[in-house]
Amino acid sequence: xxxxxxxxxxxxxxxxxxxxxxxxxxxxxxxxxxxxxxxxxxxxxxxxxxxxxxxxxxxxxxxxxxxxxxxxxxxxxxxxxxxxxxxxxxxxxxxxxxxxxxxxxxxxxxxxxxxxxxxxxxxxxxxxxxxxxxxxxxxxxxxxxxxxxxxxxxxxxxxxxxxxxxxxxxxxxxxxxxxxxxxxxxxxxxxxxxxxxxxxxxxxxxxxxxxxxxxxxxxxxxxxxxxxxxxxxxxxxxxxxxxxxxxxxxxxxxxxxxxxxxxxxxxxxxxxxxxxxxxxxxxxxxxxxxxxxxxxxxxxxxxxxxxxxxxxxxxxxxxxxxxxxxx
Amino acid sequence: xxxxxxxxxxxxxxxxxxxxxxxxxxxxxxxxxxxxxxxxxxxxxxxxxxxxxxxxxxxxxxxxxxxxxxxxxxxxxxxxxxxxxxxxxxxxxxxxxxxxxxxxxxxxxxxxxxxxxxxxxxxxxxxxxxxxxxxxxxxxxxxxxxxxxxxxxxxxxxxxxxxxxxxxxxxxxxxxxxxxxxxxxxxxxxxxxxxxxxxxxxxxxxxxxxxxxxxxxxxxxxxxxxxxxxxxxxxxxxxxxxxxxxxxxxxxxxxxxxxxxxxxxxxxxxxxxxxxxxxxxxxxxxxxxxxxxxxxxxx
Numbered sequence: 001x002x003x004x005x006x007x008x009x010x011x012x013x014x015x016x017x018x019x020x021x022x023x024x025x026x027x028x029x030x031x032x033x034x035x036x037x038x039x040x041x042x043x044x045x046x047x048x049x050x051x052x053x054x055x056x057x058x059x060x061x062x063x064x065x066x067x068x069x070x071x072x073x074x075x076x077x078x079x080x081x082x083x084x085x086x087x088x089x090x091x092x093x094x095x096x097x098x099x100x101x102x103x104x105x106x107x108x109x110x111x112x113x114x115x116x117x118x119x120x121x122x123x124x125x126x127x128x129x130x131x132x133x134x135x136x137x138x139x140x141x142x143x144x145x146x147x148x149x150x151x152x153x154x155x156x157x158x159x160x161x162x163x164x165x166x167x168x169x170x171x172x173x174x175x176x177x178x179x180x181x182x183x184x185x186x187x188x189x190x191x192x193x194x195x196x197x198x199x200x201x202x203x204x205x206x207x208x209x210x211x212x213x214x215x216x217x218x219x220x221x222x223x224x225x226x227x228x229x230x231x232x233x234x235x236x237x238x239x240x241x242x243x244x245x246x247x248x249x250x251x252x253x254x255x256x257x258x259x260x261x262x263x264x265x266x267x268x269x270x271x272x273x274x275x276x277x278x279x280x281x282x283x284x285x286x287x288x289x290x291x292x293x294x295x296x297x298x299x300x301x302x303x304x305x306x307x308x309x310x311x312x313x314x315x316x317x318x319x320x321x322x323x324x325x326x327x
Numbered sequence: 328x329x330x331x332x333x334x335x336x337x338x339x340x341x342x343x344x345x346x347x348x349x350x351x352x353x354x355x356x357x358x359x360x361x362x363x364x365x366x367x368x369x370x371x372x373x374x375x376x377x378x379x380x381x382x383x384x385x386x387x388x389x390x391x392x393x394x395x396x397x398x399x400x401x402x403x404x405x406x407x408x409x410x411x412x413x414x415x416x417x418x419x420x421x422x423x424x425x426x427x428x429x430x431x432x433x434x435x436x437x438x439x440x441x442x443x444x445x446x447x448x449x450x451x452x453x454x455x456x457x458x459x460x461x462x463x464x465x466x467x468x469x470x471x472x473x474x475x476x477x478x479x480x481x482x483x484x485x486x487x488x489x490x491x492x493x494x495x496x497x498x499x500x501x502x503x504x505x506x507x508x509x510x511x512x513x514x515x516x517x518x519x520x521x522x523x524x525x526x527x528x529x530x531x532x533x534x535x536x537x538x539x540x541x542x543x544x545x546x547x548x549x550x551x552x553x554x555x556x557x558x559x560x561x562x563x564x565x566x567x568x569x570x571x572x573x574x575x576x577x578x579x580x581x582x583x584x585x586x587x588x589x590x591x592x593x594x595x596x597x598x599x600x601x602x603x604x605x606x607x608x609x610x611x612x613x614x615x616x617x618x619x620x621x622x623x624x625x626x
Contacts, residue, residue, distance in 0.1 A: 055459075057499050142376045
């Protein structure tokens with residue numbers, strides 16, 4: 001039975017040339033591309049029949065709306081009304097509006113606040129929890145659990161925990177003699193609170209990904225280093241960290257993508273406020289579309305954001321290719 | 328083109344051999360330093376668990392354990408009647424049923440069509456295959472906020488606004504599920520499929536009788552992930568569902584936000600109820616869930 005392994009060469013058509021035996025990147029002979037295959041009748045309709053249900057749904061609910069959004073970005077269109085073409089006006093408006101730049105800045109701050117913290121804590125936990133410890137399974141579960149809690153539920157709990165008058169955090173601060181904090185009503189702290197809520201839900205993901213990578217390190221390597229007298233810190237810096245670097249790169253890119261798309265928690269916890277202090281780009285798009293009713297403008301910001309995300313994907317793919325070459 | 332992680336996922340077989348290798352005693356003594364690390368990890372774990380605990384404690388304390396009169400970590404009195412009250416005050420039961428119908432239907436449709444498409448991408452060669460696959464994967468990068476308006480127009484043209492289908496259909500085809508199915512099904516030996524083809528078995532029967540029975544682990548992972556994703560969905564249901572009796576539990580929960588209208592014990596009671604199904608799924612299928620997360624690169 002095949003395991004859920006991703007060892008097979010994926011995507012990109014493994015460079016099969018008819019009649020020749022071509023080596024794929026992993027070095028194995030490419031299956032199914034050889035002369036043996038050619039004698040057989042190749043089913044032409046079956047694959048299309050198999051992808052039709054998905055393709056149909058993609059066409060209606062993904063490709064079409066994306067295309068429409070791109071068209072809308074060049075139009076002046078009020079909520080669900082007809083539009084008139086205005087060329088690049090929406091993009092020009094975007095670049096000149098201060099609120100756009102505020103939300104870009106907030107997005108950068110939010111991303112810088114969430115990405116290194118969740119990746120760093122994930123790495124630390126993966127390494128510490130990879131060793132044999134009493135109750136390791138239970139402790140791991142404690143860190144994993146937040147992954148299944150919905151954004152709305154997380155937000156409501158966090159709003160309650162960080163409530164200024166009746167929340168447990170401020171009560172705790174007061175009990176230890178520290179000053180109370182306006183967690184959600186001061187522009188500065190609101191961003192901090194939102195970042196805490198998001199990191200809480202994301203540590204488990206980073207830990208899972210790192211754990212899979214840590215477990216794939218050959219233990220003999222670490223044992224050999226230990227016999228040679230390398231302490232834990234030395235083993236980490238000289239063996240574990242370099243071997244994990246592909247995972248680190250990928251996790252950072254993925255986390256940036258998540259942060260650029262993060263919406264639920266900010267929407268429920270602060271609604272982008274106080275003022276516009278937690279308005280990130282997706283929040284701004286939603287606001288422009290539904291509060292201001294300016295579909296064309298919202299779509300232009302959306303196209304800009306998707307362009308950034310696709311650029312990140314290109315980076316990610318470059319990294320993945322480099323990873324393949326290394327292994 | 329692969330958009331998502333391939334961080335050398337751990338196969339079950341791998342884990343077994345590794346466990347065997349590990350079971351040799353290799354300096355597993357608990358030293359003072361180790362106990363210290365252990366205590367820190369446990370403390371961190373408890374902090375991570377605290378919000379979930381706090382939902383529960385707030386729900387069962389009369390008045391929601393407000394901290395105005397000093398700091399306390401557990402309730403002095405317990406009031407379990409709050410759950411019955413929450414069900415009476417809000418259509419929580421209806422929301423749960425809606426969420427359940429939507430999540431289960433989504434799982435059934437999504438897992439089946441993802442397997443079909445993943446199989447086509449893994450085992451057939453056809454014109455435009457890689458381009459199509461890349462195009463599907465690209466949709467992962469498009470935040471829902473960007474397409475929510477055109478999507479709404481399409482749903483209303485189809486006459487589906489405010490129905491369960493308006494939530495089920497748009498999220499049924501998931502690029503990430505197709506990607507995972509393709510990765511898994513590529514590993515099925517071509518010889519098996521070829522042999523059946525020689526025997527004159529139709530392509531559909533090959534899929535149903537040979538491929539499907541071998542896909543148990545894949546189906547398990549996709550089922551669990553899809554269920555959790557759909558149960559927790561928020562933005563799209565928020566736009567597509569418009570009356571309280573059609574809400575999913577996430578949308579319903581959001582409608583309670585605004586602390587002045589609703590007492591915290593009630594809000595937390597509904598929050599707790601909304602989390603119960605996914606927490607149960609997580610506790611039972613933690614292994615598959617974690618494995619799925621590690622492989623898909625999505626949470």
